[in-house]
Amino acid sequence: MFDDPVGAGVAAFPLLSSGLAAPIRSGLVVAIPVKDEEERLPACLRALAHQLDRSGQPIPPTLVRVVLFANNCTDQSASLGRSLGELWSLDIRVVEASLPPEAAHAGAARRAAMDLAETWLEEGGEKDGVILTTDADSQVAPSWIAENLAAFEAGAEAVLGRIDLDGEGKFLPEALHRRGALEDSYERMLTEVFWLLDPLEHNPWPHHATISGASLGVSRTAYCRVGRLPRVALGEDKALITLLSRQDARIRYSPTVRVITSGRTNGRAPGGVADTLAIRSKEPESFCDDALEPFHTAFARALWRGRLRRLQAAGRLAIDQDWSARLGLSAWHVNEIVKESPFGAAWTIVEDRSPLFARRLLRPADLPEQIALARHSLSLLRAKASGAGQDVQTKLGIAIFPPDHPERSHSFDEESDGLVAT
Numbered sequence: 001m002f003d004d005p006v007g008a009g010v011a012a013f014p015l016l017s018s019g020l021a022a023p024i025r026s027g028l029v030v031a032i033p034v035k036d037e038e039e040r041l042p043a044c045l046r047a048l049a050h051q052l053d054r055s056g057q058p059i060p061p062t063l064v065r066v067v068l069f070a071n072n073c074t075d076q077s078a079s080l081g082r083s084l085g086e087l088w089s090l091d092i093r094v095v096e097a098s099l100p101p102e103a104a105h106a107g108a109a110r111r112a113a114m115d116l117a118e119t120w121l122e123e124g125g126e127k128d129g130v131i132l133t134t135d136a137d138s139q140v141a142p143s144w145i146a147e148n149l150a151a152f153e154a155g156a157e158a159v160l161g162r163i164d165l166d167g168e169g170k171f172l173p174e175a176l177h178r179r180g181a182l183e184d185s186y187e188r189m190l191t192e193v194f195w196l197l198d199p200l201e202h203n204p205w206p207h208h209a210t211i212s213g214a215s216l217g218v219s220r221t222a223y224c225r226v227g228r229l230p231r232v233a234l235g236e237d238k239a240l241i242t243l244l245s246r247q248d249a250r251i252r253y254s255p256t257v258r259v260i261t262s263g264r265t266n267g268r269a270p271g272g273v274a275d276t277l278a279i280r281s282k283e284p285e286s287f288c289d290d291a292l293e294p295f296h297t298a299f300a301r302a303l304w305r306g307r308l309r310r311l312q313a314a315g316r317l318a319i320d321q322d323w324s325a326r327l328g329l330s331a332w333h334v335n336e337i338v339k340e341s342p343f344g345a346a347w348t349i350v351e352d353r354s355p356l357f358a359r360r361l362l363r364p365a366d367l368p369e370q371i372a373l374a375r376h377s378l379s380l381l382r383a384k385a386s387g388a389g390q391d392v393q394t395k396l397g398i399a400i401f402p403p404d405h406p407e408r409s410h411s412f413d414e415e416s417d418g419l420v421a422t
Contacts, residue, residue, distance in 0.1 A: 028130045028149065029065045029117035033109035037136035038075045040262060042084055047139040049088035054146045061089045064145070065120065068094045068136075069113035072104055077136070093120070107236035110213055111229040118228075121220050132217040137262040139166070140215070147256045148217045155202055157222040157249040158241065161215030161257030162208055175284045182367040183288055189374040190291075190298050196381045197299075198306030202250035209291065213237035215259040222249050246344040287361040294360055295373045301357050305347055312343050327354040 030048060034041065048066060051059040066085065070078040078096045085092030095116060099108055114131050121129035130152055134140055141147075144161070151159040191209045199205070216237055223229075226243040229236055244251060293301075304327065311317045318338040324330075329337070333353045340346035351357050362370065 027121075027126050027128070028132060028145065029067060029120050030145075031067045031110070031113035031117040031131055031133045032069070032136055033106065033113045033133075034068050034070045034073065034077045034081065034136040035109065036073050036075045036077060038077045038080050040137040041077055041080055043139050044134070044136050045081065045084045045088065045090065045092075047142070047144075049090050050142060051140075051145045052142045054143065054150060059145065062091055064090050065117075066090050066092045067113055067116045067120065068092065069109060069116060070094060070096045071099050071109045071112070072097075103231070105233040106213075107230060107232040107234070107239075110236055111231050114223070114229050118220055118223060127220060129220045130217055131220060131223055133213055134216075134259060135214045135261060138214045139260045141258040141260075144215070144257060144259065147254060151252045151254050151257065152217070152219065154252070155250055156252035157219050158244050158251045159217040159257060160208075160211055160241070160251065160253050161259055162210055162255060163212050163214050164258065164260050166260045166262055179284065179364045182364060182371065183292060186292055186367055186371050186374065189371065189378055190295075192378060193299060193374070193381065194302040194305075196378075196385055197302040198309060203252050206255050207253040208255055209253060211238050211241050212259075212261075214261045215257055216240070217257075218244070222247075242348075246342060246348055248342040248344045285363050285365060287363060288367070290359055290361060292362050292367075292370075294362065294366075295370045295377065297357065297360065299377065301351070304350070304356070308347065308350065309343050312346065317346070327356055329353055 032044065037044075045066070048064055049061040051061075051064060053059055068078070068081045070081065073096065078094050081092065081094045084090075085094070093116065095112075097112070110133060114133055117131045117133075121127070121131070130149070132145070132148055148159050148161075187209055191207065192205070194209075195205045195207070213236065218240070222244060226240070226247055226249070230239040230243070232239050241251065304323070308317065308323065311320060311323070321334060324334045327350065329350070333349065337346045337349050340349065
């Protein structure tokens, strides 16, 4: 049953030992990859053993199913997980394995943990169950399970939570905290812009834009539909969300699902949060996350994503093709785009092919100017949303785009579902 936790198609590795508990029908399994985390694992499991429902009542820990995938451990993480699970009455499975060098990375480990969770659900006939995943150096909030389940019950197929740093974060350089505050502020503004220009019913405002394996949930159905978590060395969480987005999965970025993760700079997964914190501590002006792009590009991305989504929903994407020239797309590209049924798949092609959406990275020094532009533009967008301001359209076109930008002479008109010259 657990002879190949990494999954079919990848070289098998030896299982060292496993502790298997009888399955129960709670509809949810938490998957946690573990590598040498005996120091932080107790806090992780303690948080899962002390969960509350939405009314504040304790959830019996016997109803909390947990898979620990202990990969390449040189410490006592696995045995500690078993003893703590027994101590706190968690329904826990601990699987130890030695990943081969080519697969000894975060993507393969999380994939193995999530596949084991999916198998557990299948054993109990819970085809509509939910897989949650977090990290062994993280502590989920007391309502983490309940808030995740509430989002799934509301129709989500995947749920992402907010991430905060633990007490170790206070030892990071002050410059890093200032930078983090700027990045968070700008990210919130960009998130609101996307909401105003391309609102999605399944992800109502307010929400965030964080994608992290420290708090990620997916329905078993959606997980299997997209071919499961990609086995990539870095960014496996974002890779899964990309697959789900291409299939128009209902993804909820819930503001009430929260996790505290380690603020350490000597992490276990290369390229993870710890490495990012370490690099930024040593190089204060290192590039920001690629999601934090110049505002005029982000605005154009949100504007066009919303418009093309509406055109496709109305069956007009193949008919009203004035958008193709505006986006610098050839007839061949258009044919490729209109053939796609899920909008997410069509939009992926647009983003990949249009020069309008070429990514340009920002440095921390760029953020104040971009934040000022975003703040001013958001005030105009909010005015438009509330019906105030007669010349908001003209102001948006002039305020957001630089003089040589192809969208400079245009702005968004939701009533006509298009771009109108100002």
